[in-house]
Amino acid sequence: MYGNAYIEPNEASKTHSVLADEDPKLLAEFEARIERGEKIEPKDWMPKEYRKQLIRMIEQHGHSEIIGALPEGTWITRAPGFKRKLALMAKVQDEVGHAQLLYSAAETLGKSREAMINDLITGKSKYSNVFNYPAFTWADACVIAWLIDAGAIINQVANAKGSYGPYCRALDRICTEESFHLKYGHDNVVTLATGTPIQRQMVQEALNRWWPPIMHFFGPSDKISSHTEILMKWKVKMATNDDMRQQFLNMYVPKIWDLGLTVPDTNLKKNETTGKWEYTEPDWDEFKRVINGGGPCNAERLAVRRNAEERGRWVREALKSGQTAYVVPFA
Amino acid sequence: MIESLDPRINRASISVDNNIEPLGTLDQWETYEVFHQKKRGDQHMHVGIVHAANPEMALAFAKEQFGRRGLTANIWVVNTRNVFASTYEDADIFETTTDKIYREAGGYKVMDKINQYKKSQKA
Numbered sequence: 001m002y003g004n005a006y007i008e009p010n011e012a013s014k015t016h017s018v019l020a021d022e023d024p025k026l027l028a029e030f031e032a033r034i035e036r037g038e039k040i041e042p043k044d045w046m047p048k049e050y051r052k053q054l055i056r057m058i059e060q061h062g063h064s065e066i067i068g069a070l071p072e073g074t075w076i077t078r079a080p081g082f083k084r085k086l087a088l089m090a091k092v093q094d095e096v097g098h099a100q101l102l103y104s105a106a107e108t109l110g111k112s113r114e115a116m117i118n119d120l121i122t123g124k125s126k127y128s129n130v131f132n133y134p135a136f137t138w139a140d141a142c143v144i145a146w147l148i149d150a151g152a153i154i155n156q157v158a159n160a161k162g163s164y165g166p167y168c169r170a171l172d173r174i175c176t177e178e179s180f181h182l183k184y185g186h187d188n189v190v191t192l193a194t195g196t197p198i199q200r201q202m203v204q205e206a207l208n209r210w211w212p213p214i215m216h217f218f219g220p221s222d223k224i225s226s227h228t229e230i231l232m233k234w235k236v237k238m239a240t241n242d243d244m245r246q247q248f249l250n251m252y253v254p255k256i257w258d259l260g261l262t263v264p265d266t267n268l269k270k271n272e273t274t275g276k277w278e279y280t281e282p283d284w285d286e287f288k289r290v291i292n293g294g295g296p297c298n299a300e301r302l303a304v305r306r307n308a309e310e311r312g313r314w315v316r317e318a319l320k321s322g323q324t325a326y327v328v329p330f331a
Numbered sequence: 332m333i334e335s336l337d338p339r340i341n342r343a344s345i346s347v348d349n350n351i352e353p354l355g356t357l358d359q360w361e362t363y364e365v366f367h368q369k370k371r372g373d374q375h376m377h378v379g380i381v382h383a384a385n386p387e388m389a390l391a392f393a394k395e396q397f398g399r400r401g402l403t404a405n406i407w408v409v410n411t412r413n414v415f416a417s418t419y420e421d422a423d424i425f426e427t428t429t430d431k432i433y434r435e436a437g438g439y440k441v442m443d444k445i446n447q448y449k450k451s452q453k454a
């Protein structure tokens with residue numbers, strides 16, 4: 001799973017001044033290559049802003065995989081039945097593996113893995129907002145596996161066609177594994193929705209809780225997020241937040257309704273003339289509050305992560321040999 | 332603030348103010364390039380990297396990371412430091428390759444010559 005990479009809500013757009021000191025000839029060549037659909041590789045020339053935004057985005061994506069595994073991981077012991085425990089363990093392992101692939105891709109841009117982990121555990125880096133909410137019941141874990149992973153897939157399939165080679169290759173591998181997560185999550189939700197009245201109620205309540213975070217998932221509305229233009233031109237971002245949200249609604253609202261479940265937004269409907277979904281505007285102040293650390297679980301997620309780093313430290317130290325030297329990976 | 336649902340917080344009592352020393356250089360060790368072979372007889376293909384303290388550990392991580400889906404017959408790991416590579420900047424060193432048509436089977440049009448010869452014999 002993964003959340004859309006958020007542009008720092010507090011950072012003003014300085015793209016134009018940042019581009020001012022780039023060599024215009026190199027910049028033009030770089031943009032022409034992207035225009036032709038060529039992939040940019042680690043040692044190629046790239047504008048500083050391209051490198052910076054990619055590091056931010058891939059790193060956030062990696063952190064989201066790691067932090068996303070925390071609420072799901074706590075459900076392994078309580079997942080109903082041995083088969084679901086096995087499947088959830090496999091999913092959690094996949095998510096942590098995704099983080100490894102993504103950190104590796106970000107590393108090729110010159111930020112070390114240690115620096116990324118440090119920025120995560122000190123709260124400097126962001127990760128997907130959805131993981132700052134609690135998974136109260138088994139049904140919450142099912143809704144996450146189905147709909148959050150569904151949102152992630154929409155984002156990842158789009159970004160896999162982006163311009164940075166190592167990120168695209170990591171995403172191709174990730175997308176293959178995500179298809180299992182989606183099927184697994186759907187199967188669990190269907191089991192509850194077609195089960196006893198108590199099971200149906202449980203899954204409906206989980207959906208009600210998760211709907212606002214799901215609507216936040218793709219990031220702020222294009223109306224209030226204005227920095228995406230150059231990122232789309234450079235194929236760092238492949239679709240706008242609103243376009244991805246529309247695609248998600250189009251694919252999944254009918255599947256939710258199919259199960260006789262309701263979506264807790266009375267304004268939600270497809271406008272048959274425009275082909276677009278209409279919905280209540282998500283609360284973007286809440287989004288900003290949570291991403292800046294004010295959500296119900298931000299503090300404990302990072303505390304759990306710090307604890308894991310600290311407890312593993314002696315093992316990592318013990319295994320170090322004297323003759324090592326770091327080299328940035330090739331691809 | 333809600334009461335935590337995470338047993339690491341509510342049972343193992345991890346404090347949310349557990350500030351730690353930042354990770355130092357090489358805390359995550361070096362990187363190894365991973366080459367994966369699907370089945371015997373296939374080529375090994377580069378699939379990515381792992382961080383590891385030694386080659387044995389790199390192999391174990393590579394198995395988890397790149398061998399947990401589909402088929403795997405064999406995996407190689409190579410320390411990134413030991414890879415000597417050409418650069419895209421110097422890609423022009425390969426440029427003349429496509430001009431060297433005499434290296435290709437398609438560079439030899441024997442049938443044209445044979446047909447011409449046959450025609451001349453008939454005349």
Ligand SMILES: [Fe+2]
Nearest residue numbers: 001149178181
């Ligand atoms: Fe996933």
Ligand SMILES: [Fe+2]
Nearest residue numbers: 001065095098
């Ligand atoms: Fe994932």
